[in-house]
Amino acid sequence: MSDRLIRCCALLAAAIAPAVATAQPADVVKTNPTKVFMHYMPWFETPATLGGNNWGYHWKFNNKNPNIVDETGKRQIASHYYPLIGPYASRDPHVIEYHLLLMKLSGVDGVLIDWYGVQGTNGDINQLLTSSNALVDKMDDFGMDFGVVLEDRFSANVGQAEANVAYLRDNYFNRPEYIRLGADQNPLMGVFGPITFQQPGSWTQILDQAGEEVDLLTLWYEGSEAGANASGEYAWIYEDAPQNNHLQHQRNFYRTRAQQVEMAGGVAYPGFDDYYVEGGVGEVVPFDIPHDDGQTLDSMLALATTYSDNIDFLQLATFNDFGEGTMFEPTVETGFEYLKKVQQFTGVDYDEEDLRLVYRLFLARKEYEGNAATQTLLDQVSASLAELRIEDAAAALDEAAPAGxxxxxxxxxxxxxxxxxxxxxxxxxxxxxxxxxxxxxxxxxxxxxxxxxxxxxxxxxxxxxxxxxxxxxxxxxxxxxxxxxxx
Incomplete structure (x- = not known):
């Protein structure tokens, strides 16, 4: 690059820096009023975060080695599906940018983080918290909301669960982006279960740390374990293995249970195709739900449409659980198809071309990783996307990362x-x-x-x-x- 071009880039970067700093993300216009939240896993680690040649458990399970790479650059991972951007670290800011922009342009209103807290028995709790916080800290940049689904199974005692809720009080609930639904605008907190604490008295003690009323949602049909502390329930992925009846379970929840609780969350998923047996973990879940070339997701979204009056929000499960094969995130095998279906459901004025623009931004972030001037230009591309100025973003990306x-x-x-x-x-x-x-x-x-x-x-x-x-x-x-x- 000539000295003259370098100087021009530096001047341009300096000129647009204030615009990037003051950019305000725009709200996406949707024709479907249903609130849509994406269940999100923050648990992926790579050598960039763990050091050496170490990869996190969720890319390898018990017998896969992502350091084994074939002639196309494909790594050996514990999944039937391969991320379009390859295996990644959850706290990578470029990955977070890519994920949140994809969700935004799909009409997703917010993220429900699979959350493990600050105290618990799992050995990677600090890594999980770091990655969760990295995601939370970017929400405002893209005009997205967030909440948590607490994994209470790793709390050894009520004291640890209290510490986790206290952390939410001091670090999450006080953010304007935290999800609050209902007339009382209480913070929404899901629990994946309960699994450890199955007595109402325990939840009374735990939720006392919130400092305010909380809308606690348990898994479907488990609200009695939290008693009056539970504001409702949310549906999840399940079927009786020999019967292929997952749709019937969902239909029953929408028709009956969702009308019996104060607050109800529906669910939509593309399928369930786990890698547990192949990954040496064993048969953790005794069923599978074929993706059927997108027909499973079509059926789930159709159910949510039919019974939209019975639910307060729809949870997409999940964005990126590759081990269970439930991901909406673009993959080599499915492309952008699942997010396109979400776009159609939410009624946004965006399409696959716009999603591909976000993918191009991610590639440019990596290709020009050491080029500060170009990264500043890419910051403007990102801000334009957050502001929904798609044409401006495309033009700026063409300038920052020219074809060829x-x-x-x-x-x-x-x-x-x-x-x-x-x-x-x-x-x-x-x-x-x-x-x-x-x-x-x-x-x-x-x-x-x-x-x-x-x-x-x-x-x-x-x-x-x-x-x-x-x-x-x-x-x-x-x-x-x-x-x-x-x-």
């Missing part, structure tokens, strides 16, 4: 041609990485065309090199080799 910049230096030149040439025919699991300019997972002649078009847009006519190191016949043969399957 395969070497990641911020411009399109002969160096990018060299990257394309040296990687011709390669495949990548991370669509759009390296010289995969058209996001199809293979470096081929189409990616040369993207480089050439980017080159001609910034260079005088007549200076774009053709692939001269290959004869025309040789170039054609290599191109065909990427399109014709080997036997």
């Amino acid at each position: 910049d395969y070497d990641g230096d911020g411009d399109v030149d002969a160096g990018d041609y060299g990257v394309w040439q040296s990687s011709f025919g390669a495949q990548t699991i991370l669509l759009g990485a390296g010289a995969d300019g058209n996001y199809d997972g293979v470096v081929d002649s189409a990616d040369y065309t993207i480089w050439r078009d980017g080159m001609t847009s910034v260079q005088p006519a007549g200076v774009v090199p053709e692939p001269a190191t290959l004869s025309l016949a040789g170039f054609a043969a290599l191109a065909l080799a990427t399109l014709w399957p080997s036997r």
Whole structure:
């Protein structure tokens, strides 16, 4: 990059910095008034957070090794599904940005964090809290709300549970983004169970630490374990294994139980396809619910539509439980299909192209990770997306990360041609990485065309090199080799 271009980038970055700092996220307009919250797992760790070659349990279970990487860059993880961005650390700010923007453009109103607290028996409780707080601290940047679903199973005694609720009081409930529903505007707190504390008296003591009334929601049909402390219940994923009756369970809840409790949360999920047996954990859950190419999710959203008057919100379960195969997060196998269905349900004026723009932003964050000037430009892209100025975001991203910049230096030149040439025919699991300019997972002649078009847009006519190191016949043969399957 020339000194002149570097100076221009620095001036531009300085000019837009105040705009980034004062940006105010816009509220998404939805035609469906149902509140939609996304259940979110903050439990993923990588060597970037654990050090060395260490990966967190939820990427590997008992027998997988993410350090084993195939020729496409795909890591060995404990899941039937592979994240579109690859396995990640939950506290990575670029991952959080990617996740929250995807949710926002899908019409999701807030996040329900699977929350473990500050005291408990699980050994990774500090890591979980750090990642949860990293997520919470970004909510306001994107105009999103949040709440928690407490995992009481890891509290060894009432004292630990009290400490956890006290932490919520001092650090979460006092935030304006915390979810409050109902006429009294009490903070919403789910509990996954209860599992440890199944007596109302225990919950009276625990919730006394909240400092205010709390809308406690238990799992469906377990409200009696919290007694009068429970404001209601929420549905979850379940079926009687031999009967394939998960839809009937959901229908029964909507028709009957949801009308018997003060507050009810519905649920929608794409399926349940866990990796416990393959991951050496054992048969933790004795059923599976096929995704059926999106038909399971269609059925769940249709039920929520039919019985929308009986529920106070819909919980999407889950954004990213890869081990159980319940994720709405885009994957190699499902693409953006599940979030597109959410967009249709919520009635937002956004589509897959807008979701892909968020994905492009994530790739650019990683490609230009060490480039402060470009990161400042990408901050503006992120702010524009949060403000729902989609066209401005797309234009700014094209400037910050131009198509055909395969070497990641911020411009399109002969160096990018060299990257394309040296990687011709390669495949990548991370669509759009390296010289995969058209996001199809293979470096081929189409990616040369993207480089050439980017080159001609910034260079005088007549200076774009053709692939001269290959004869025309040789170039054609290599191109065909990427399109014709080997036997």
